[in-house]
Every structure is written in structure tokens, then in C-alpha cells.
Amino acid sequence: MPRLAAVGVVALALAGGALADHLVGRGGVASAPVASLAADAVPPPEASSSAWFCTGGTSASGGATATVTMTNTTDRPVRGRLVAYPGGVPLQVTVPARGELSVEPAGMVRADRVAAAVLLQGGGVAVTQTVSGPLGWSVAPCASSASPRWYFAHGSTAAGSSLELSLFNPTATDAVVDVSLFTSTEGTVAPPAYQGLDVPPGSLATLHLADHVQNDPAVAASVTALTGALVASELQQVGQPPHAGLALSLGAPSTAVRWSFAQSTDVTGGVVAYHVFNPTAVPAAVTMAIGLQQASAEPLPVAVPAGAAVTIVAEQQTRIPMDTPYAVTFRSAAGVGIVVDRQVEAPAGAPAPAVGHTPAVPDGARAWLVPSTPSAGSPWSLAIADLAGSPVRVTVRTLSGDPVAGFTRRTVAPEEPLFVPAPVPAPWGTLPLVVRADGPVAVEFDAVPAGAPGVVVVPSLPLAAAS
């Protein structure tokens, strides 16, 4: 081969390699799927074991009596045990195939604040916790894993409100945590009592945030475990009947750059407020996109300083139409992680609960489980928002696999969320429901009669693909 040809081949090979390197990047093959960061993700049915950890509930005297509900999405019964904390005796449980099982852990221990660990010999089971009391009721997912970090975008210690942070360590390792509060009045607060807080294995710590931050309507919090991991929930109790509310929410184990609500409705007389919390040390440039069914709205830019929370009140945004459901997606630029929460107050005169708040969904999933609620029979509103960027097809079935009329197969467009207000009784019978799509979607199931959509949200839990 002539010299020039040989030199050319070598040069081309090197240049081609560099180009391929640039195009392919350092990892040409997609890495193995990383276990979902979602704390409420349902383990796959083929898992050999799974665990759920519920905290934030109280005994009957605490005003938020906890009920743990286990929903089995598989075709086989799943056995396990439920351990109530503190100091409870394990309770052997069997969750029937395609069925549910509810247990009140408060009845198993003598304590004001309770937690529960559900240890199952298999996967495919979702566990939620319902709290109910004089102020109303609320449903929150339990955590399927402990985490060293938890973020809460919103809480309130305003007059008449009670805000509790519940820290439960279900692992075998001591957890030493720091709790920081981000207030609208005092900025960042790090109470000494909440620094280096030891949460031994199997113990539960309840922090009354009002002890350190009084009369602040917007309190964000972050929990950081210096060692170990734990589960953190927030219990918000607001006001007095009849205009009162009760909200239990599981923290977000990590920040994200995208958060979604599949549906919101700014009803006349009510209040919808979004709280965007930036726990990082970098300011976040956030865009609030509004998805309407038959129209479009200009995205709303929001600047969130580092270590602060910003509240966006929907009524003050003219681009958000009143009494019209819409989907909301928050996107943070430059990879700065944020956490988003929504607070909803129903118009005056609405039955309890009239106040509630709900964490946004950090990412879409292709399958969702909408678990049961204690108020079956009420009118509901189901919303599905497309997060794929292209039309996705969705199906909705009951837990037993029966198709739901009208939902055999529907297509959801990216900018046009699907809102399905349903009359009483709902055409598909009772919950639970399984929503599947061929692309990532966000699902929200609201109890409309509560006063306004979003006051009480039945949390949807992402299912593993095989579930």
C-alpha cells in the first residue's frame, strides 16, 4: 500500500475514533436501570422481598389515626409481616391476590405517634397510609425505601396550624440527622436541637416544627442523615372545623428538575398555591408550564433563590383560567434541583377537609396504581398528563384487570392533559385502578367533593413495568 494510503488510513482511523468518541460519549450503551429514586415506587412482582415504611400517623388521640392499606397487584397472595413502632409485635399478614388489606397500627402499640414497617416476601404490593380525624382525612404513600435525604417544600406554622415532622428509622443502622428549616420570615433556620439528632434503628422521632418556627405560613424543611437512612413524613393540621384540613405527605427523597401535577383547578373562592423549594446553594431558574385542554398559556418564569422557597398563587396569574382544569409542570434550568408542593384551600363553606397540600410528581411512569381510599363512593376526578413529549396511549383497568368503560384505550397529547370528571357513582366502580401507558405519564386522582380538586389527592404509586 502506498505510503500516503497507509498514513491516510491511520489518520482517518484516529480521526474517526475521536469523532465516534465525541458522538457516542463515554457510555455508548445505556446503563442498567438504576433503581427508581421515587420513594413510593412499587417493587416488581418478581422481587423476592419488599418493604414499606409508613410514618406520620397518630393514635386515635392524636387527631390523625393511621390506617395502613396494602394493595396487591399480583396474581398471588403475598405474605409478610407488619411491625408497628415503637415496640410493636410483628403481625403476620397475607395480602390477597388482586386485593387489599388494611391494618391500623395504632391499635398495636401504646403511643401517640406511630409508624409501621411492612415486610413482604415478594413484590408487587403497594402500601399507602390514610390518616383521618376531626380535621378530615388524607392519604399518602408509604416509603418503599429509606433515604438519607428528605425534602418538604411546604408546611405552615401559622396560627391554628400544627406542623409535625416524623422521622422513622427502619434500618439496622443508626441515623444521625440534621434538620434545617427554610422560612418565609426568618430565612434558613437550623435549630440546635435538630442538629446531630440521633434516630436509632427501629425508632421514631416526631419534631414539632412550631417549637422553633412560629407563625410562619410557609416553612420548607430538609432532613439530611449524616449517617444511615430513614423515612420522613410531614403531618399538617390546619385550623378548626368547618374550615380545616389535614394533610399527610411523604417527603421527596431527592430534588429533581421536573415536577408535575396532572390536574389543578383554580376554583372561585378557593386558593391554589404552588411552593417551589430550592434547597441547593445555587439559584434556580424555574419555568412553570401550564397545560390546557383546548388552549395554550405562556409559561411562567420563576426565580427561586438558593436555600429558599417561592410561593406562586394561581389566582394572581392571569394566564391561568379560573374554574378550568389544567396541568402544571415545573422545570428547573441548569440542572438545579428543586422540590414542588401544592397547597389547596377550598372555598368557604366546603366540608372538611377544606385545606390540603400535595407533593408534585417528580417524574412520569408508564404504570400507576391508584389505591383505594376510605371514602369510596364519592365523586372523583381522574387526570392523566402526558410527560413524554409525544402522544401516548393509555388504558385504565380495575385491580382485577377488568376494563373501565371509556378507558379501554385513550390517547393523551403532550400539551393537552386528559381530565375525566366522573359522576357518582363512578362508572368504573370502586378503586383501586391501574393506569398503563406506552409513555411516561403523570396520574392524579382527586376527591372532588372535598371542596376543590387537589384538597385531597389519592396518591398514585408508580408500578414496575411487569406489575
Next chain:
Amino acid sequence: METLAPPVVAVVVTHDPGPWFEESLEAWAGQDYPALSVLVLDAASAEDPTPRVASVLPEAYVRRLDANRGFGATADEALAMVQGASHLVFCHDDVAPDPDAIRLMVEEAYRSNAGIVAPKLVDWDDPGRLLHVGMAVDKAGAVVDRVEPGELDHGQHDAVRDVFLAPGGCTLVRADLFAELGGFDPEMVAMGEDLDLCWRAQVAGARVVVAPAARVRHLQLLASGRRELSPDLVADTLRPGHRPLTLQALQRRHELRAALKCYGRGHLLRVLPQLVALSLAEVLVALVTGHRDRAATVVHAWGWNLRRRRVLRRERATVAAVRRLADTEVRHLQLRGSARLTGYLRRALTYGLHVAHLGGPAAVAVPDEHVIASPDAPAAGRSAAGGQVGAARAGGAGVIRDVAAGADGEAAVREGPATGDPTTGDPATGDRATVGRATVGRATVGPATADPANGAVGAPAVPAGLAESPAAVAAAALAAERVARPSDTARLVVWGATTVVIVAGSRGLLGEGFPAVGQLVAVPSWSTMLGRFFGGWSPAGLGPAHPASPGLALLGVAGMVLMGAVGLLAKVVVLGCIPLGALGMSRLARPLRSPAGRMVAVVAYLAMPVAWNALATGRWDALLAYGAAPWILAQLARASGAEPFGSIAGEALAGGAGLAPWRSRVVLEVLGLGLVQGALAALVPTTAVLTLVCGLGLAAGCVLAGGAGWRRAAARVVAQAAGATAVAAFLLAPWLVWQSAGTRPWSVLLGAALPAADGPNVGALTRLAVGPIGDTWLAWGFVVAAALPLLVGRSWRQVWSARLWGVALVAWALAWLSGRGWLGASTMPANVLLVPAAVALALSMGMAVVTFDADLRGRRFGWRQLATGAAALAAVAGCLPMLAAASGGHWDLPVTGYDQAVSWTARTGDSRIVWIGDPRALPGAGWPLGRGAAFTVSERTTPDIASLWPGPSTGAVAAVGHALAEVRSGATVDLGRQLAPYGIRYVVVLGGAAPSIAGLQSPLALPAPADLTAGLARQIDLQHLPAQGGYDLFINSVAGNSVAGPVRGSDRGHGGALGGVVAVADALVWLGVAILAVGGAGRLRRRVRVPAASGAVQRGQPEPGALRATSVLGSRTAKPGP
């Protein structure tokens, strides 16, 4: 006319003189010394030479003796016959002194008051080439020439000086001194009588000088195989059934006799133990390496002298009677140390052990020696060879056989007689010749050429018909060396500096044992290793019963050889890879025919970051590959059959015609290469593809380079690489079969898949920097320098440069693809894959030196010279990262390993530890755990070397792997419960190659996959200890509640016996293949040595009667051999 000149008698000893004799007589007749008489002593020639003498030199005296008793005894007749002469000139019948030679020698004898005067001996046909200008001797009598074989006479040796030995051929001796000494030693029938005479003369206080102004042409008949040696002379040693006696053996025994005779008693007591020790060492080495002839030579020398101890005593008394100088004064004139040992070491370093044992590369190429055939040897070939100039091949009775190059050939050429076979001589005429030099150098080396396409100006060209002759190539190499040989000082400085840098850079590793980093794991005792191998049970993992790798046995045997010093064994097998690789590179670069090029190649190979990164990350596989790759590539290059690689040692084994196919050269080479590859893979399985990668790379290079015969070359290379890999697979078959029972068996051989994001990019790969060392732009220097021969090289340099770039490109491509997971589920380690690329670049850099010397010298200054300068600077720049890394003293290898970090676990009871993390961070090796992760299990502390062969992932291993895989996928939360039945109490998640210790070490970070760490955090029964510094440690909180004992016992019980049987069978197979490969090669080599006897004509050598090329400076001529 009356003259006042002292009378001088020239004593010419003849025995069956050939056609040259008249020319010699004419030279005597033409002497201008006025008082010269000529005495011809004929040692019983078959034909009376008197008429021939009379026709040319009618004034000469002729005396015919009735028997041939050798040169010395014949010359001693002059003692009785000559009277009144002041000097005697003892001559062979094949010398032709210049007309003024005798006059000048006599003048110098008087001027220097010398007892013995030697002239400058030059080549008979080519008087411009020096033969001898006096010689030196060491304390053992080993002779070292003062000129290099074939050295041109530019007057560089023309100063009169004292020498220890006046070589035979033509020697002026003061007559009274000769009489006082009693003449030559008559027992020395051939070889060494001149040494003995000169030694005794010096003892007697006489000077021995060389007078270079006096020039004598010498035909060197014996060395060139043109004179027969009568077996009667050595009849006492030629008995039926005995091995043929070589001239080398005669030389050795006479050297020893001279030493035993000439030293005084006190000095002999001091020297004798040294002689004994050196001889024993030589015999031992010769026996170990299978060179029984050499051992027999030494043994014969001692035996012969010991049998003559009475005569020796008399001779010693005679010497004592004439002694005027103490031995200490005589020793001042001798060389220091052992010339033979020095020569051996130099040959070993330069050409390799095999060549060193044989005496030199020409001895490999044409390994025959001067052999005096035993009486019962078949008479053959005389008609074809006897008396044929330059074509003597026959081995008939009484025929001195000298196949072209002679006994020591190139060794004597390069290193001089000190290489072990210093001189030979004609027993009848006393011819001294540097063994084997002349014919090689003269017959095949072409003259200086001005053809820049074929070599540098001044570089000799090889005649077309002899292009592939081993002797031709060896001689061409010799000539090329003269073109590009760095000075000794420069070489000393470079090698010294390189050694200092490496030793200084490794100073921290030479003391204590290695930390448990990567594959640098603990080595158990040799008995433990052998016990495990033959017991068929391995503690690796969970103690499964399966055949252990033969590597365990190899290490066990090595440990046994080192007398149980396993710490030393670890040092040797790890650090020894680096000098082994350097030696291999030197061997690989030898055909470049340029010491400077070879030096550059070796230094570049040492300076490249491959080996040091391997050390820094604890990759033994890469170090083994580093040590072996040059040897493998050298073998494959030879297999290509392309000049220059395919034409030196490779062609030396080109024989085998008439052998069974399974003993042919190719088969034996494949077996040998397969044995090497098998041993590599047996030691560390991830080196299993090294030969194949080298072969594919070279084949791709053949395609890239093109040219004539590239298809054949590529096919040969690929076939040999594939064959060797197949042989290796066969050798490892039992282990592989067991291995295939598990999941992903290839992952054990090729390495577990790395994290997708961790594939090295093209820049890092081409800089050969996949580690902490060399990750800088300076490392591009090697690539730039290696490109020079591709850009400006000519002839074979351009072709081979393209081939080497093919090797590098293939290696880089495989490493790149593998790093991205495009070669399947396994990832071939980039460190291993980069080694062939490093070899190719280093050799290409060496080739750049040859290119500069051969292709650019004499050209007008232009871009090529600029490019050369840039390449030189780039090469220097490329070395800087290695120099910087050397300052640390341990090549960035962490000083603390995981063994120290988790040493406390050993005190907590009999429990197991499961190690999880990036496959590169894992101590030892393990089983794959999906992309980017692997795991292994050990007892009490870090895994030992058995973990390098993890065995099949079945049974308990598979169960543990399944549980860990569930952790990654989030499918379990109670890993502790699942691990407890196997006695696993600790889970260590690795974050780097070693623990990170603030202020002490910051090892390469190799974090475990995120899903793994996240999954472990979900486990409710694992207690996570606080951060340990680069790794996480979990304690299984339920381990104590599960099965208490490990499962080792149950697994060991069954299956172990079968494994042991398989291990023994495997060991036998290895032994068989080794014997077949090594022994077969030896037989083949011996067979090639005597092609005439077998009727085979060695390829590339002139057949009897063929034209004999003779070089003349600046031209090339050929004339029929006489």
C-alpha cells in the same frame, strides 16, 4: 652483499598445502629483509611439497617429517635445526607477509626489546579487513580479540603496544627465548599453543608486542573449514561412542592447561577455585538449557588436564625454572574478571539466553561448530564439501567441518573470543582464526551501498540470492550496527539512567509486601497452592469444588523453587514483568539491526505509562501482558516471514524437512506460543486474548501495509495466533469446561463489564493512559514519535511501521469498543488491550531511529529532518510523565490496601466477606454482577490469589449473585437474611482501587454503580458502618441467627477428588506439551545444525560449489569458490 642484519629464520609449517601455497611462498621470496632464511617443515603431507617450494623459493630449506604431530611439535623441530639465528618467525603455510613485514617486525623487536612480536594479520582476500592485532587474555586463559570481526583497517590499531598474546599465523620469536622456553608445548596439538608460549614468555620476563606496521595476510583455513584436521592428533579423545570433539574443546582444554601450568603455586591457589566455580556454573547452565555439547567441552577440558597431572607437574617445574616475573606482574597484563562470563551476560542481554548459550546469533543461525568427527561417524560429504572453500559441510572421518560461520559465529564477531570460544587453530599449520567470523562477514555481506531506498549510505546490502540467509542477515545486522551504534558511554548513560529511574521509582515497592489492591492479593505458601491444585478444591468464593487453574500449580512450583519465599515470589511475578518486557522488547527490536534503535525501543517501552498504570491500579494481568507481549509479537513477526523479523532466528529453525508434520517448525512454534499463552491465561484469565489480539493486529497491519506477500504474511500470523490460542484453550480445558457450567463464563476470561460511563476515550487510549500516570498531553509524544517511520521510512521500515500501526489501531479499537460494551457482556481490560499498542509504538519508535539513520542520512535538509527533530522532542516529552511518577517511589500504587482496612474482621470470628464493586476495584477477581459491578467472597480478610480463578458461578455462588443482583434491581430489602446461610457477615462496597485516606493516599476512584449503592441502602438488615474512606462496610445484622458455619466443608467433601484427578491429568498434559514444544524445538535445532549429514540443504546457504561472494569496499564481486 654482506649485511649486518641479524639472521632470521622463517619456519613455515605445512601440511597438505593447497593452491594458495605458491602465493605464500612468493611473499616470502619477496621479503626485503636481507638476512632471512626460510625453513619449510612439512608435517607428513600426502604429497611432497618440495617441488612446489623449489619452483618459487629455491633457496628455502625443506624438511619432511614422517608424522603430523601438530603445529607446535612440528615447529619445535627448529630448535634442533636452526642455529645462529637471532629470531625465528613461526608461520603457517597460508600466510603472505607484505614485503617489509619481517623487517619491520625485527626492527620492532629490537626497538621494544620484545621477545615476541606479532604482526597485523589481515584478511587474505580483503586486506582491508583486520583479523588480529594482538589479543588479550583473562585470568582463565580465555582469549579476547582486540578487533571486531570484519573490522576495516583504518589505521586505528596501528600503534605498537604490549599484548598478552601474539596470535599464531606469523609470529616473530627471539631465538634464545624460544630455546629457553623449550619451544611450543608438544601436547597442544592444536589450539592454544600460541597462548601457552606467550604466557611462558611473559613469565620469563619477555615482552610481547604487536607491530601493526608489519602486515601479514592470512587465509585462516581451519576457521573457514578449508583444512582438515587429522583425527590422529586427537586420537586419545576420539573413541567409538564418544561425542565428536570440537576445536572449541581443544581450545578450552589448552587454555586450562596454560593456566594450570603458568601460574605459580600461590597464585594458582587463588585462581583455581575461581576457575572451578566458573566451570561448574557453565556446566550447570549448559545442562539446564540443554546444551550438552558445551557442558561436555568443559568437562573434557578438566578431565584431560587432570589425567595429565604428572606431565603438568613437570611442565610447571619447567616454567618455574624460567620464571623472572611474579604472577601479580603478569596478571597486570591480563583482563580483569571473567571474559567468558562477561561475554555470556552481554550476549544474554543483547540476544537472549538461547543465543547466549549457543555463543551468538550466528551460532543460532548456523549453529554448527568445528567438529572433529568421531571415527565411527559416517563418512559423507567429502566429495561435496571437503576442501571446498566456503562450502565445507561434510562430516566425514577426519574432516574438520566448519559450516560457513563456524562455531561461535556472530558471538565471536560481536563479542570477540571472550564469548567463550575464543580461537581456533589449524593443528597442522597453527592457523588461528576467530571462529566463524570470516566467512559470514565476507561471503554474504555486500559492500557499502549508496542506494537510499535499500539502506543508508554505507549500510551494506545483502546480495539478492542470499537475502534470507541467516548468516547474511546477521552479517547485515552487524554492518548496520556500525552505522547506528551509540558509543559505549552513551549506552552506559542511557541504561544507567533508565535503571536508576526504575529502581528509584520502585523503591517503595521493594521492601514490604504489596497492599491488597486490585489483583495484587496475598500469595499463600507454595505447599498450600500445590495442595489446592492437586486437591481439586479452591477456597475462592464459597469454596466450590472444581479444578483449580494450572496457574496455581505454576505459582506453587515457583514458590518451591524460591524455597518458600512467597513474598519474594510475589515481587518476582509482579515486578519481574517489567524487566521481562524490556528484555522482550530488546529481543523484538533486535532485527532492526540498530543498537540505537533497539535502545530507544526498550527505553520507550519502559517509559510508556502502561506498566506503571498497571502497577498503580494493581492489574497483574496487564503487567503479565506487558512482560509477554513483546515476546509474543516477536514470535508472530517471525511467523510472518517478512524481512527483517522473519529472517534471523526464525529461519534458523526453518529446517525440519523430513521431519514428521507434528514436529515441523510451525507446529512447534504454535505449541510454544500456545504454552506461553496458556501459562498467561492460567495465571490471570483476562490475558487469554492477548495472542489473538496481537495476531489480529499484525494481520490488520499486513493489510494496511500491503506490499508483496501481505496475504501470506497475514494468514500465517493469524493462523499461528489462532493456533496458539487453541493450544492454550486445550491446556486450560478442564478449568474452562468447569467454568462454562456457570453463568457468563466469558466474563471470567475477559473481565466483567465495566460501567458504561467508564469506557476510556480515544485520547486516553492513544496516550496509553488509562490510569493515574500519563494522563497528560505530554503522553502524546509517543504517538508523534512513532509516526516518523510511517511518514519518512523506506523499504521494510515503512512496511513494518504500517504493520505496527495496524497493531496499535486494532488494540485501541478493541479497547474502545470493549469499554462501551459493544463486544458483548464482558469487557476486555483496557490495560491489557493497550499493551500490544504500547509494544507497537515502542518498536515503531525504535524503527524511527533506524529510519533516521538509513533513510535520511545524506538527504538534503528538509521537512523530514524537521519531523525527525520533532519526533525526538516528542519522545522525550512522552517520557516526562513516567519520570514524574517515579518520584513517588511506588508508581502511585496505594500504600494501604483493603487487607489493612478490614484487618479487624479477621478477629471477629470465622465469617465471610462479600466484596462488591467495580470489577477493576475488586481484590482479586470475581463474578460479574451486571454491568459495572462484580463480586467475590473471601474468608476473614481479603481474598488471596486463588480468587483470580473464581470458578463457575453455580450453587452457592449463584445464589449469592442472585441476591446481590436483586439488590441492584431493587427487588429485595433483606439481603442480610439471604446472605446469612452462607456465613457472610460483612458486605464491603468498594469505591476505589484502595481505601482513601486523607493526607496519605487518594487512589483511583472507581465508584460502585449507583443502583448498587442505592439498593444496599434499602436493605433493612444490613448495618451500615460510618464511611470508611472510599468504601462502605455493612454488617449483616442477622448473620448470627443463621447457619453458623460456612458451607466450605460440605462443598469440599464431594467433588474434590474428581477435581484432584482432573488437576493431575491437566498437569500431565502441560508437561507433555512443554516437553513436545521445548524438546521438539531442541531436536529440530540440532537437526538443522548438521544439514549436510542429513542430506538437507539449509535454506539460504550456498550449496557446495556455489558462487562465493566476496565483498570489496565500494563494490561487490563474486567469484567461484576454490
